[in-house]
Amino acid sequence: MNALPRYRTLLALLLGLFGLVFAGMVVLFHQKSEEYAIGEAKKQALNALLVHRAIHAYVTQVQRPEIYRLKDTGRLYREYFSPMVMSFTFISRNVKDRLNEQREQHGMEPIYFKLASLNPRNPINQADDLEADLLRRMNREGLQEYQQAVELDGRHFLYLAVPIERSTPGCMKCHGDPRDAPAELVAMYGDRAGFHEDPNGIRALISIRAPLDETLASADRMANLLTLVTFLVLSGIYGLIAFFTYRIAAQQQRIVSQNRELAELSVTDALTGASNRLGLMARLNELASSAQRFKLVLSVMLLDLDHFKEVNDRHGHPAGDQVLKRFVAILRDNVRAADIVGRWGGEEFLIVAPHIGLDSAAQLAEKLRGLIESADLGPGIRITASIGVAEYRANESLDDLIARADQALYAAKAGGRNRVEVQRADLNRAR
Ligand SMILES: Nc1nc2c(ncn2[C@@H]2O[C@H](COP(=O)(O)OP(=O)(O)OP(=O)(O)O)[C@@H](O)[C@H]2O)c(=O)[nH]1
Incomplete structure (x- = not known):
């Protein structure tokens, strides 16, 4: 919250008070x-x-x-x-x-x-x-x-x-x-x-x-001299109060915005600007709670770049970084505003898609897979992604939900990569 307007009101009130005191003193003198x-x-x-x-x-x-x-x-x-x-x-x-x-x-x-x-x-x-x-x-x-x-x-x-x-x-x-x-x-x-x-x-x-x-x-x-001295003293006191008030307010504002930045940074991945695992889990927690309470559907997908190691090896680590950034940009540009794109770790990403069930999520994953496959992710760099999709189930823990998406991803990798796999089975049965 911006603290300055509150201080401005206080200073205006104080100015009024000082004005009254000054006027009273002038009359008295x-x-x-x-x-x-x-x-x-x-x-x-x-x-x-x-x-x-x-x-x-x-x-x-x-x-x-x-x-x-x-x-x-x-x-x-x-x-x-x-x-x-x-x-x-x-x-x-x-x-x-x-x-x-x-x-x-x-x-x-x-x-x-x-x-x-x-x-x-x-x-x-x-x-x-x-x-x-x-x-x-x-x-x-x-x-x-x-x-x-x-x-x-x-x-x-x-x-x-x-x-x-x-x-x-x-x-x-x-x-x-x-x-x-x-x-x-x-x-x-x-x-x-x-x-x-x-x-x-x-x-x-x-x-x-x-x-x-x-x-x-x-x-x-003598009265005029006293009036002048009173004016100077009151202005000096008011000036000091205003100066320190503004300094405190500015400091407070700086601290608030630094805190906001820190809070933002703590949930943001520095390379891609997407949510990091902490941020993803916080949002997923909120969305899963409301899905549970209001009986809404919610799906997640884990995406992993195929043979990404080779990109690093062949083009260098900085080029690999650019690929990751471009990859996130493509994902963001092609999901809804309500969807959350985050980096789960390394070259693995998670998309949380509220209000869509397994089939729609699979369709979205398929669309994204196709876009990645046909996109240039760097000069002369083509890469594919494997995607595992799972739908949130009532009373399911988030760890279980992610684990099921991970199983699907594993299946996609095992199935030859550049694929979308959907996790429909119960976790225990699937293990
Ligand atoms: N440039 C870059 N590379 C990263 C980053 N994070 C992880 N990697 C690299 O991503 C690669 C992941 O390699 P692997 O786990 O073998 O997987 P992969 O090569 O994609 O192969 P599959 O997933 O099996 O298709 C490793 O070489 C990591 O160093 C990053 O932030 N930047």
């Missing part, structure tokens, strides 16, 4: 690279947030109390207000601008940062639609954090929004009733913008957009 880029952007955003909170803490816990102390002790007049030291929105915006300058000097992309409010003093801090919506949710639903990967003008960012602290009485000095606020603050911004805030509400949120593209691009480069 790109998923992980995106997760990594978002994680890195989140770190940057958090860092900006922490910087902002530190500024907020410093302004509210150090700077403002100091200014109030100076005012309380009369060293600073009561109506003093300067956003440069008192507005943490102003201060954090300025620190953010300087931070981005520094980042750009170091080849880093700027981080978008905004303190967004619905009621800002500086219109630059006016909340956009999303920020306004988030601010409302922070106040109403207690939303603590909002995070989303966003695309803006073809660039990608991680957007992060968190609320600032709820207003404290300290905050309300500048965001509550304008009458409580320093006169310079009201003079600077009017008595509406930034005032009348809810004393317990969240006035603003911190909006941060950390750039994603650079990290995403380098993570993608």
